[in-house]
Amino acid sequence: xxxxxxxxxxxxxxxxxxxxxxxxxxxxxxxxxRIAKHDRVLNSxxxxxxxxxxxxxxxxxxxxxxGEKVGPLAGVPFAVKNLFDVKGLxxxxxxxxxxxxxxxxxxxxLIERMEAAGAVLVGALNMGEYAYDFTGExxxxxxxxxxxxxxxxxxxxxGGSGSAVGGxxxxxxxxxxxxxxxRVPSSFCGVFGLKPxxxxxxxxxxxxxxxGLDHLGPLARNVGDLALAYDAMQGQDxxxxxxxTRPVEPVTSLLANGADGLRAAVAxxxxxxxxxxxxxxxxxxxxxxxxxxMTVELxxxxxxxxxxxxxxxxxxxxxxxxxxxxxxxxxxxxxxDRLIAGAMVPAPLVDRAQKFRRWYRAQxxxxxxxxxxxxxxxxxxxxxxxxxxxxxxxxxxxxVRANIGIHTQPISFIGxxxxxxxxxxQPMPIGxxxxxxxxxxxxxxxxxxALERMGxxxxxxxxxx
Amino acid sequence: xxADHLDxxxxxxxxxxxxxxxxxxxxxxxxxxxxxxxLARLVDEFPLPDETEPASVYTA
Numbered sequence: 001x002x003x004x005x006x007x008x009x010x011x012x013x014x015x016x017x018x019x020x021x022x023x024x025x026x027x028x029x030x031x032x033x034r035i036a037k038h039d040r041v042l043n044s045x046x047x048x049x050x051x052x053x054x055x056x057x058x059x060x061x062x063x064x065x066x067g068e069k070v071g072p073l074a075g076v077p078f079a080v081k082n083l084f085d086v087k088g089l090x091x092x093x094x095x096x097x098x099x100x101x102x103x104x105x106x107x108x109x110l111i112e113r114m115e116a117a118g119a120v121l122v123g124a125l126n127m128g129e130y131a132y133d134f135t136g137e138x139x140x141x142x143x144x145x146x147x148x149x150x151x152x153x154x155x156x157x158x159g160g161s162g163s164a165v166g167g168x169x170x171x172x173x174x175x176x177x178x179x180x181x182x183r184v185p186s187s188f189c190g191v192f193g194l195k196p197x198x199x200x201x202x203x204x205x206x207x208x209x210x211x212g213l214d215h216l217g218p219l220a221r222n223v224g225d226l227a228l229a230y231d232a233m234q235g236q237d238x239x240x241x242x243x244x245t246r247p248v249e250p251v252t253s254l255l256a257n258g259a260d261g262l263r264a265a266v267a268x269x270x271x272x273x274x275x276x277x278x279x280x281x282x283x284x285x286x287x288x289x290x291x292x293x294m295t296v297e298l299x300x301x302x303x304x305x306x307x308x309x310x311x312x313x314x315x316x317x318x319x320x321x322x323x324x325x326x327x328x329x330x331x332x333x334x335x336x337d338r339l340i341a342g343a344m345v346p347a348p349l350v351d352r353a354q355k356f357r358r359w360y361r362a363q364x365x366x367x368x369x370x371x372x373x374x375x376x377x378x379x380x381x382x383x384x385x386x387x388x389x390x391x392x393x394x395x396x397x398x399x400v401r402a403n404i405g406i407h408t409q410p411i412s413f414i415g416x417x418x419x420x421x422x423x424x425x426q427p428m429p430i431g432x433x434x435x436x437x438x439x440x441x442x443x444x445x446x447x448x449x450a451l452e453r454m455g456x457x458x459x460x461x462x463x464x465x
Numbered sequence: 466x467x468a469d470h471l472d473x474x475x476x477x478x479x480x481x482x483x484x485x486x487x488x489x490x491x492x493x494x495x496x497x498x499x500x501x502x503x504l505a506r507l508v509d510e511f512p513l514p515d516e517t518e519p520a521s522v523y524t525a
Contacts, residue, residue: 212520303511306504313501325483337490341497344478349505354519356508361520402500 005030007461010076010171010225014118017075020064024057024075024120031077031122034169038465044144044154044163046082047089047124053077056120072252073232074118078172081158082124083131084108085205093207094127094157096140097323097330108205109240110174110216110233117232122170125160129332131176131209132316132339133157134184134404135384139332143386147189147462148428152383155188155404157181158219162189165219167462172220172229176206178213179308180378180408186219186420187431188383191459192226192448193219197244197438198415201230204239210315211242212354213308213412221459223449226419227252230441251442259450262443264292265367267376267435270301271407274393278430279377282423286375286432289456290447296371299363300356304410307353307360313342314350361414368437373447377407378420378431407433417441419448421457429460471495 003026005013016022032050039045063070080086083093085104092098111121126144128136136159137143144159146152147167154163158175162185165173175182177195186193194217201216208214218229234248266287272280286292298304317324317339324343328336367374380403381391390397411418416438420431434451436444451457475494479486486494 300511303507306507310501310505310508313497321482321484325485328485328487333490333493337493338497340479340484340486340490340494341501343482343484344475344498345501345505349502349509351519352513353505353508355513355517356511357520358518359513 003027003030006034007168009222010073010220010228013076013171014072014074017060017064018070022075024060025054027075028053028057028077028120028122031170035122038167038169041150041465042145042147042163042167042169043142044126044160044167044169045079045123046092046126046141046160049086049121049123053120053122056115060118060120071117071232072228073114076119076172077122077170078114078119078174079121079123079125079164079170080111080174081127081161081176083127083176083207084111084124084174086111086121086124089124091207093131094129094138097327098207104205106205109202109237113233113235114229119172125164125173127160128157129335130320131157131178131181132335134180134401135159136162136185137386146383147464148460149383149464151385152428153188153386155185155383158185161219162186162191165189165191165221166459167465168221171225172218174216174218177215177217177412178209179312179412180405182217182219183378183408183418183420183431183433184404186422187378190422190424190429191219191221192223192422193217193420194226194230194441194445195412195418196230196441197417199242199244200441201233202237202240202243204237208319210312212315213312215412223255223445223452224252227255227445246439249442251445254442255446255449257446259290259447262372262447263370264290264373264375264447265294265296265371266292267298267374268295269297271376274398274403274406275377275380276393278382278425279380282425282430282432283375283377285423285456286421286451289451289454290375292375294371296367296374298367298410300360301410303356304360304413305406307356308409308413310345310350310353313338314345317342357413364414365437372436372443374435376411376433376435378433379404380406382428382430411435417444419444421448421451422459423456424458424460471498
């Protein structure tokens with residue numbers, strides 16, 4: 001019988017393990033028991049690495065027994081989106097095709113860093129095929145499900161990450177975000193998600209999607225856990241060409257500084273159109289809590305979203321061109337047809353999108369001379385029903401898939417750091433983006449932490465389990 | 466672009482890239498290409514100075 005660690009944060013587990021009040025093995029067994037009990041509903045895991053988890057946990061317990069120092073995540077169970085290399089597993093990246101790859105010979109850098117800090121990997125998580133997805137649905141593995149209402153989407157493409165953390169199976173999961181794939185499931189599943197600055201965290205030994213837009217980051221049930229994981233994963237890495245050589249900038253000790261003195265503004269225009277009342281209500285609550293009375297306009301945000309779309313579809317097509325030629329019938333048909341179309345976009349239009357990106361970046365960075373954080377919806381709606389194709393907004397029928405990421409794409413397009421904070425509305429939570437200037441994750445996390453302390457942002461107890 | 470022009474384009478480019486597009490997939494490929502080109506046009510019509518550098522990442 002394992003210890004009951006249900007509801008404990010990563011910080012509480014690490015403290016209890018370090019203080020010898022809880023063994024790392026018991027913490028791992030408790031997570032494995034939660035997965036066994038609830039993942040039949042959530043379908044968030046594609047691989048449960050139970051033997052590895054027990055071995056890792058026993059090694060931590062042995063270190064503690066020997067009086068050796070353990071890291072700040074000692075005994076904390078975590079899981080990763082299945083595009084991370086996990087030693088011994090084929091990196092499927094949500095696909096059928098990749099299952100034929102040889103098992104990975106080494107873990108992704110971020111897994112190595114989490115485990116170096118004492119965390120215990122318990123498995124790999126469901127995701128949308130090749131990360132080209134905002135729904136969390138997967139034709140090969142079935143959809144990961146929303147922990148607050150299993151008939152609803154988890155959000156994608158890091159759907160299993162959102163579902164596993166939102167369902168409190170693990171306190172921390174890692175995901176990837178190219179156009180919104182951490183922030184969307186964070187919003188739908190009601191958890192905190194950090195998409196750091198582009199280049200901040202190493203992507204080494206993860207399956208790519210769009211090299212110039214891919215980010216990795218953590219999802220957690222509170223800001224302290226998010227910061228703890230983020231701090232453990234920072235640092236340069238020669239194995240990722242885009243990874244920064246900036247020194248590590250820890251944030252955990254800065255959270256207590258709060259949001260006092262920081263200037264917050266609400267994103268206007270584009271970010272207040274095509275949104276459901278729930279998204280506006282969530283933004284309004286956050287703005288009120290931060291005393292944000294100013295509105296700023298991100299210039300040409302619709303074009304930024306369009307340019308991100310063009311770069312994504314064409315670079316994605318280039319990545320998968322050989323597979324599209326040789327195994328087109330092994331793709332999710334919806335992904336295949338988008339990628340084939342992407343292969344046909346003329347090159348000058350892609351070049352113009354990259355030039356526009358430079359222009360747009362300069363314009364948005366100007367805004368950060370007068371504000372410290374910008375507040376915007378993470379998604380235009382709460383989690384739609386699984387399989388839902390359209391929704392009606394202001395009397396107009398709109399496609400769900402194409403519109404889920406409209407507010408995240410113009411932000412990741414220029415690599416800004418964002419914390420998606422959950423606003424616990426009823427019956428379903430919804431997220432709000434706290435956006436900061438490049439390399440200022442500390443500011444976004446401080447604001448998120450202040451909102452959590454005020455009770456405005458919180459990860460609700462799973463309502464659907 | 467009109468649907469028949471897009472179909473001609475799909476035929477030509479798929480041949481040039483050695484990509485097969487089965488007839489059953491064609492409507493979805495056409496619809497996706499139509500969206501991609503519409504969004505690309507939104508970027509295309511935005512005037513930028515000749516000196517603008519693309520933002521793709523490369524460090525020598």
